[in-house]
Amino acid sequence: GENVEQHPSTLSVQEGDSAVIKCTYSDSASNYFPWYKQELGKRPQLIIDIRSNVGEKKDQRIAVTLNKTAKHFSLHITETQPEDSAVYFCAHRGGSYIPTFGRGTSLIVHP
């Protein structure tokens, strides 16, 4: 199947702390793993993505790691800021080529 499990559903941190969101998938054909951020009342927007030929990708305070053997990938946000507060969705593209999304993680960063 192409389901993706995302945890936690809610994550509350203090400003400056790190946040980690994890996703697991089952489709061994998956080769593209994007992360989207959805602010309240706004559209989801891509923040970072990784393809299966690399294990880690970093963009300033955001990084994504991929373990293809274990079939899981994670989003890491360092030095969190209040504007990082949003819902984050992991997704993957499997054999059907249709991006499948996780249920989302609501990140709350307390000033």
Place this chain on the structure above:
Amino acid sequence: GAGVSQSPSNKVTEKGKDVELRCDPISGHTALYWYRQRLGQGLEFLIYFQGNSAPDKSGLPSDRFSAERTGESVSTLTIQRTQQEDSAVYLCASSLTGGAGTGELFFGEGSRLTVL
């Protein structure tokens, strides 16, 4: 265009009525997707169009749901005989290519449907 455009942004309808939602993708994007997002939930795939290929309708929840796309432009999602459980935000997204080359999805602002 500047981005994916959806209309209406909000629609309130009575149970049993039909509704039509419209999506204008980014010009030149061959792939178009419809997703449904219930309150506090994830994105549930509905239907996928890629170029002139037959659409992938595997996510449509019932035969009350249908969608069309004219070439590589506008798409409409139609819900017949609406039910209260159809209440959700319907998100449209487009990407430059589909299939194995699928990359970033660009989402519209969504159409919020409320069925009374």
